[in-house]
């Protein structure tokens with residue numbers, strides 16, 4: 001058989017193997033599995049984030065508790081001072097009242113913040129629980145899918161390897177120089193080999209100049225399409 005015909009047959013086998021490989025990647029079970037895996041990772045990250053945030057809230061609550069204690073101490077001290085030395089005049093009384101009010105305002109701010117944090121923490125824990133329930137459900141589904149898909153994938157791999165072996169078998173009859181060129185063109189143009197139709201490249205339909213076409217008369221195995229770079233055979 002002619003080299004170009006061998007090359008053509010090799011390309012058909014090679015393209016069939018590649019197409020099958022793409023089909024494997026698009027397999028609905030594989031896509032569903034991937035989607036669930038991504039979902040599970042997302043949920044794990046969300047839980048981790050929430051745990052981190054809850055830990056930060058707990059730290060902040062500790063800081064607030066200390067601050068509240070301090071202000072309560074200051075208020076108690078102020079009160080003892082007032083009892084021991086009652087204000088002598090209105091101005092002094094107003095000053096003391098202002099100091100007390102400032103401390104009370106601070107105390108209120110801290111208590112409000114504490115309540116807000118406690119509510120946030122409770123919300124977080126609730127969401128975390130919901131996520132864990134959802135996670136467990138999807139994980140069960142995922143584990144079953146995974147077992148089923150592994151069997152499917154093993155069979156697909158076996159078929160793919162058979163197709164690739166068939167292509168390799170075809171390649172054995174093709175000259176190395178042609179195979180090297182084929183591999184090089186395949187990197188940017190698929191399928192790499194096209195037939196000549198009239199004066200056109202069968203790959204991109206571009207008309208080839210006569211000067212290029214005349215090369216076939218010199219017994220070359222293929223000519224290169226100046227437009228798409230394919231190997232054109234007759």
Ligand SMILES: [Zn+2]
Nearest residue numbers: 201204225228
């Ligand atoms: Zn072309």
